[in-house]
Amino acid sequence: MNSFTGEIPPWLGRLPQLKKLHLYTNFFLGTIPATLFNNSNLPMLQILNLNHNQLSGSIPHAIFNQSSLIEIGIKNNSLSGRLPSDMCNNMAIIRLLFLSDNLLEGQIPPNIWKCTKLKILELSHNNFSGNIPREIGRLSFLTELFLGNNNGFRGVPPEIGNLSRLETLSIREASLTGNIPSSIFNISSLTTLSFSHNNLSGSIPTFHNLPQLQELYLHNNKFTGLAPSDVCNSMPYIRELYLSRNLFEGRISSNIWKCRHLEMLGLQYNNFSGNIPRAIGNTSTLREMHLAYNHFTGELPEEIGALPMLEIFDVFSNSLYGSIPASIFNMSTLKTIQASHNKFSGILPSNLGNSLVNLELLYLASNRLNGPIPSTIVNASKLTILDLNLNSFSGSILYFWVN
Template identity: 30%
Template structure:
């Protein structure tokens, strides 16, 4: 399969010799899209993932994968635009290795067992539109620094251990493109900053013909759309 550039094993009930209940199948090095969501795959993400240096989409959501994420995650491919690992049993901290000029537009790590803080290197992902970090054990203050990401549309932080006061923006507004934010089921205190709501103009209905919803935000990212929508719509 030397010329294979896409491997899609999602949504299967394969049995016998093709049973998708074991470790991740090894794809050819030229694979561009690796999609294996909604199976019963187990084990850790193996080290060979770091060799897929032209990969554009890595979608392993809704499996039984576990272990630590490899340190190369976020910097092994200059082409990676979709990273969807939601609905597994990954633990530990999220690697702080997202590199400058990253093409990542969708990162969804929700519904895992991660701990620690949000990796500050996410600030390098200037093309990021969707960030899903809900439903695990992040312990951190509100990540106001994410407000500098120029294209961030959706920010999911629900069901974690975020704490403290969400402070008023000191300079400017931040989150200029934000349309959806979920902070529910955390430990924030104090009042919600009124200035933020006044500033978040992308949430306001100005011209109904220009409205964009979650489907539109993710439509350019292909196969990952249905997985994300099923969780957040």
């Protein structure tokens, strides 16, 4: 790793046989010298990598006339201005275009479709706005598309659903409104789909054409209705499923507990109701379960304690009642138990803490728990927060201080 500083030297433009120019991860300042690309100074250049520097100003138009380029990487700088409307007229073989993490603005040029060989397009973390051009749907070789964290796009063009090779689609935090076009859920090659932190609404179409999907992020939107019932039948490899902070309602589909590879489940801040079913014990790969701020009722199933990899268990602010299964307090993998603001009752097990060797956070406040606080809680040696407020515990806790 180098630490070059100053401006990019213009003499690099006097190397006519240069094929690859890697100046990434340095401290170069100033603008990109347009003279590097004027008059076909670098007719053989295939890769231009200026990622992770401190470059500023606009991107020289001459770069987009460099017809030999296969890869352009200028992400994580401070480049500003607009992309030229004819940016792809002379870039017939460009495959990788990395322009994320800059200060670029304006609309994405509809001309983008003329970069017909593009496989990866990164424009996220800029100030782009307006319409996402429908012409993006003509980039038939595209496998990764990142448009998130921009000023405000108006909606998702259904033509994106034509990208039959697309594996990653991320348009998070871009002020999107309206529905997700059903065509998006027909891209059978998708492995990652993220529309989180937008203002999307309506119901979620069926997932039946996403057999390769592993990560689905739809949290922090305004989706309504029932969550799709075909989650695991249609997405057998799903690992991360985030539907939190929406307006979903009704019972969780029993199908969701058939996800054999599910590691993270985020359903918090919705209007889900009904019982948490015993079939939850089938999700043996689950590491995080977030069910807080819903309307779940009934007792916690004992089967939760059989989840061998669970680290975070969060049912904060529901209407769950009955005793907390002793099996949960025997889970050595748990780091967080958040069960406050429910209607749990009964006493805590006398061996509490003996098995919770990794527990850091224990929240049981605002319930109806009673009896003594077990002295074995001191065996949870990694515990940093213990909240037992607003219950009906009794007895002495002097032994905690003595020990």
